[in-house]
Amino acid sequence: MKDMHILIVDDEKDILDTMVTILEMKKYSISTASDGQEALEVIEQNLKTEKPVDILVTDIAMPKLSGTELIEEIHRRGLEIPILAITAYGTKNRVVELIQKHVEGYIDKPFTMDALLEKINDIAEKVLKVKQAQKTTETTLQTTQDRVKTLEEQLVSSQEFEILGKLSTGIMHDFNNMLTVISGYADLIGEQSPLSDNPSATIEKIQYFGEQILKSTITAQNTIRQMQTFVRHNEQAFCQLNMHDVITEAIKMVNGSIGKNVNILAELKAPNPCIQGERTLLHNALINLFINARDAMERAGQITIQTEQSNDNDNLIISIKDTGKGMDASVKKRVFEPFFTTKGKKGNGLGLSGVLNAVNRHRGVVECDSTLNCGTEFRLMFPTISENNLVLHKK
Numbered sequence: 001m002k003d004m005h006i007l008i009v010d011d012e013k014d015i016l017d018t019m020v021t022i023l024e025m026k027k028y029s030i031s032t033a034s035d036g037q038e039a040l041e042v043i044e045q046n047l048k049t050e051k052p053v054d055i056l057v058t059d060i061a062m063p064k065l066s067g068t069e070l071i072e073e074i075h076r077r078g079l080e081i082p083i084l085a086i087t088a089y090g091t092k093n094r095v096v097e098l099i100q101k102h103v104e105g106y107i108d109k110p111f112t113m114d115a116l117l118e119k120i121n122d123i124a125e126k127v128l129k130v131k132q133a134q135k136t137t138e139t140t141l142q143t144t145q146d147r148v149k150t151l152e153e154q155l156v157s158s159q160e161f162e163i164l165g166k167l168s169t170g171i172m173h174d175f176n177n178m179l180t181v182i183s184g185y186a187d188l189i190g191e192q193s194p195l196s197d198n199p200s201a202t203i204e205k206i207q208y209f210g211e212q213i214l215k216s217t218i219t220a221q222n223t224i225r226q227m228q229t230f231v232r233h234n235e236q237a238f239c240q241l242n243m244h245d246v247i248t249e250a251i252k253m254v255n256g257s258i259g260k261n262v263n264i265l266a267e268l269k270a271p272n273p274c275i276q277g278e279r280t281l282l283h284n285a286l287i288n289l290f291i292n293a294r295d296a297m298e299r300a301g302q303i304t305i306q307t308e309q310s311n312d313n314d315n316l317i318i319s320i321k322d323t324g325k326g327m328d329a330s331v332k333k334r335v336f337e338p339f340f341t342t343k344g345k346k347g348n349g350l351g352l353s354g355v356l357n358a359v360n361r362h363r364g365v366v367e368c369d370s371t372l373n374c375g376t377e378f379r380l381m382f383p384t385i386s387e388n389n390l391v392l393h394k395k
Helices: 013-025 036-047 067-076 092-100 113-191 199-231 243-254 279-296 329-333 351-361
Strands: 005-009 029-033 055-059 083-087 105-108 239-242 262-268 274-277 301-309 315-322 365-370 376-383
Touching: 005 013, 005 036, 013 029, 013 113, 029 036, 036 055, 036 067, 055 067, 055 113, 067 083, 083 113, 105 113, 113 199, 239 243, 239 279, 243 262, 243 274, 243 279, 243 301, 243 315, 274 279, 274 376, 279 301, 279 315, 279 351, 279 376, 351 365, 351 376
Parallel strands: 005 029, 005 055, 055 083, 083 105, 262 301
Antiparallel strands: 239 274, 301 315, 315 376, 365 376
């Protein structure tokens, strides 16, 4: 029983020394105390270590703090320690009283060491079973937590692909425009003759056409770079971010996808938009909110995104409002519920639950205020950091 820690409390030194000798021979780990007050100190000290007290063996009649008072104090503090009481009062009434005081067992003086060992071994076996059950529970809990984490990662990935799907029309439109520009100017370059009457003018034209091709190429590269943020989730780490930059990037990303009749108005006025965060999660959360707002307005209306500081200046508040159809109380109550959607087969109900998950991971708060036929507002609040420590991430 080398992993079993027993605290023996007795003011009679000879009895105490004898019990220690016998129990150490049986490979128990032993601590001692001569009264109840000292015992409490030993228990409290060992609570902070890897070997807390597993079993308490205490005499009932002791000075300063008696065994009965010690048992009552242990119970009052909510310490779940099995107790073996040693008493010279072997009457039935005393036994009942001890049992009522949450004693695991008792033994009357005088007793033999064999009898003591039998009592302690019985209690130790029960303690071991409890420890094994706790270990099994902890293992199961850890396995469950690992599974939940895996499912969360899978959920994030599915949300990323869903966002890309929603943005695909706008992205394809932008790429078609850029490819049209590139191919058009490339054709114009091909039409230029090196034998023209004015070679200098021809060279200037070719240089101009080349510059336009380069501009469109850079624009295409930036679009690709923005798309890559969706597939870099596992590579991202929390770092210092300027949320005004993140908001601006998200607006650029959705502008081509939300429709010509939807206008996004940005009022980024917070004096300190700096937070500790993961760029991809926040980027995707904002895009989800923009797309939801577009759907709520049936592709026509205005989205307003504003930033401000909380009254205590410790938090950044991001407000996203739309002029859409709003929600009634029953829908608003379930808006962050996973798989809940009002879009039928067009939605999977993961967008806003993903927003909630992202905000929670940043120790933030998200609130929804909506009235039927009067639009919806989502308010995201994040703890800020000092602007002096900011690392900008501009693209």
